[in-house]
Amino acid sequence: DQQVKQNSPSLSVQEGRISILNCDYTNSMFDYFLWYKKYPAEGPTFLISISSIKDKNEDGRFTVFLNKSAKHLSLHIVPSQPGDSAVYFCAASYNFNKFYFGSGTKLNVKP
């Protein structure tokens, strides 16, 4: 029973264009959401987060959007760079109790 889902296993984008990674969740109690980035043979590294009291958080080229009514969040990367090629995991928690992760989306940014 997966409470966090990333339905696109992979995404390919041209360098300089926008990458949009999507994530859906089922538990309306979730109040904190994160995106992690993972390179091969490394652990996930934190990228950006958003609290449920906000609908947008921006950090440089990375913006996370939260749509609570749709139980959907997305990560926008603009402009995409080849170094962004990695697997991106979405995660959610309530009361920081424990984090539920999606299965990841592999992003390939082509030069």
Add this chain to the structure above:
Amino acid sequence: DTAVSQTPKYLVTQMGNDKSIKCEQNLGHDTMYWYKQDSKKFLKIMFSYNNKELIINETVPNRFSPKSPDKAHLNLHINSLELGDSAVYFCASSQDQGRAFFGQGTRLTVV
């Protein structure tokens, strides 16, 4: 200086053996975790310790036993290894159960 380090990085062992994976964090965090990334790439929490106390214990076979000798260490001991235990195991730590910092992972292969 690696913030969260786990050893070994790779572990190949026979069914029925007992093995341990070690994890250390030098971030001064209160909470440490063990996650398992299964064949479908989902990252699932197994255990969480806060200040050496077990706070999360998911539905994990009791062949898996975490040990936290101090706040900076959380080791995972697995008895009577089975083929289905093959996976990548990630250690992580966080402060106040916030965003987690992950180790590089241990790829366990049971043959």
